[in-house]
Amino acid sequence: MLWKIALRNLLRNKRRTGFSLALVVIVTMGLVLFNAFVDYTYTGLRETMIRSQLGHLQIFQRPYDEVTGQSPLMHDYKSVKDIVSTSEHVAIVGARLNLQGLITKGGEAESISFIGLGVEPEAESYLSTFRTTVEGDPLRSDRPFAVHLGRGLAAQLSVVPGDWVTILGTTVDGVINALDVEVAGTVTLGVQQMDNRYLYMPIQGAQSLISSDAATNIVVLLDKTDHTRSVADQIEQRFAKEHLDLKIKRWDELAEYYRQVVSLYSRIFGVVSVIMLAIVIFSVSNTMSMSLMERIQELGTLRAVGATRPYLMKLLVTEGFLLGLLGGLAGVLVGVCACQFINSLHVVMPPAPGMTRGYPLGFRLGWSILTGPMLLVASTSVLSTLLPAWRGSRINIVEALRYV
C-alpha cells in the first residue's frame, strides 16, 4: 500500500513529476554514456599499450631499478624464453635489446641520435601491432642488418628504403662500434616524438653492435588480459624453483601513461558526476517540496487518522526513491540505446594532440557501468527527499488541518 500510495502521489502532478523524471533520466543517461565511453577508452588504451609495446608481462634480470627501469643484460634469455613459453595462457614470447647511439647517412651528413630496439621479428609482429610499415619490407631474422626507421627519423636523414646508413654504438666493453645497415622500411607508431627517434632491427644485428649475445628483457603476450596476474604469479613460482634471479613486471606497472589517463578521467568523471547529481538534488528536492506544499492539509489528515511521523517520513522518502528508481531505470535504458546507436555509426574522432592517428568513438557496456549510475541516481534522489520529507513529517497537525 505504501508503494501504491507513493506512486499515485507521484502521478498526481504529472507535469511536475515528468519534468523531474526527465532530468533524472538525462542525468542517468549522461552518467551511463560517460561511464561507457571511459571504459571503452580504458580498454582500448590498455590493449593498445599492451599490443603496441608493453606486452602483458616483461621479464628483466635483477636488480631492476624501479625508478629508471634499468636492469642488467640477460644472457641466458633463451632458456628463460623456454620456461615462459611453456606456461599456460602464454601466446607470444619475444626478446628485446635496447640500444642507443648515433645514426648517419655517411660522408659529410650530420649524425642524429636514435633509440633503437633489437627485436625478434616473428614475435614482434604480434607485440607491436600498432607499429605500421609506411614503406618497404618487414624485418626478417635472416637479414639481421636490415633495419626499420621511424618515418620522422628517415625524413631527417632523407633516406628511403634501399639506402644504407651507419649506426654507431657502444659495446658492452665500452668500445665505440660502427655498423653499416640497410634501410628495409619506414614505420610509424602513431606518435610523432617516437617516429622521430626510433630504429628497429633484428636482435642478432643489435647484439653485434654491442658485441654481446644478451637481451634487455623478454616480452610476453597472453591470450587474455584478464589472465595477467595469475600467469605472472605462476611464472614467478617457476623462476623461484629454477633459482632464476628475474623480475616480472606486469603491463599495468609499466604503463605510466595509462595510469595517468585513468586518474585524469576518474577526476573528470568525479567532477561531472557531482555537477549532474547536484542537478538531481535540486530538481527532486524542489519537486518534493512543492508537492508537499500542495498536500499540507492531506498530511494533517493522515496524522489525524493516526499516521505517525516515521510513517509519513517513510511514505515521502519512498516517493523520492521511486522517482530516482524509475528515472534511473529509464535513463539506463536510454543510455544503452544511445551507446549502441553511436557505436553503430563508427565515428572516428580526430587525433589527440601529439598523436598522428584518430581513434574510434565507442562505448563499452557492462553491468557495473549500468548499475553504478543507477544506484547513484536513486540514492541521490532519496537523499534529496530526506529534508523535505522530514519537514513534512513534522508539520503541526492543527495548522495543517486549517491550511487551505
Place this chain on the structure above:
Amino acid sequence: MKPASDGSVSMPRAMSCVRLRSVTKEYMLGKALVPALRGVTLDIDRGELVCVAGPSGSGKTTLLHLMGCLDNPTAGELTVLDKNVAEMSDGEACRMRGTRIGFIFQSFSLIEVLSVFENVEYPLLLHGWPVGGRRERVEEVLAHLGLKDLAKRRPTQLSGGQRQRVAIARALAPNPDLILADEPTANLDSTTGHDVIDWLSRLNGEYGITIVFASHDPKIISAARRNINIVDGLIASDVTL
C-alpha cells in the same frame, strides 16, 4: 499542564469520555498571543451525543482538536478516554487517534489518490490490522453506510454527501469510542446535512459511540440531546434536553 502531585485531579469517573479542567489554549500569531479557549471545564460521558455550538471564531474547532489529541492545551487538565493528553507521546497520540477516536472534517478530507475502499481501510492499515480482518471490516462498514457500490470510486467522483458518508465510514472503521465531527454539514445542503447528522446519531444509538460535533446551524444543533454553547473561548451554556 501536569496533574497536581496529590493526585486529586486525576480521578476520572468510570463513565468519563472527555474531561476538561480549566483548559486554555492560546495560539501564537506572529508575536501576539491569540486566546482561543479561556478556561473550559467540561465533562462528557461515554455514550453521549453532544453538539458544540457557537459563533465563528468562538473556539469550537480548537476544542474538538484538543479532544481529538491533535494538540495539547496551553494550560489546564485534559483527559481523553482516561488518558492525560499532555503526557502522551506523539506515538501514543497517534495510536489513540488511529484506534479509539474517529475524526470527521468540514471539508471531508479524504485522501484523493485512494479509492473509497482504501480511504476507509487506511486507518486500519496504519495500525496493523491483518489484511483479512481489515477487508472484512471495511466491507462491513461500507455496507452498513450504503457505500458498497461506490467502493472503487475516487473521492473526486463522489457528491459532497457521499464523501461525508465515506468520512463517517473511515471514522467508524477502527471501531472507536469517540467520534469528533467538526462542522460536518457546513459544506452540504440542508437535506444532506440532516442525513449526516442522522447517521451520527444512529452510530451513537446503535454502538454507543460517544459523538461530539460542532455546528452553528440551529436546525442541526437540535439533533443532539446535549448542547454546549461556547462564546469567545468560554462555555456560555451547557444544556441537556
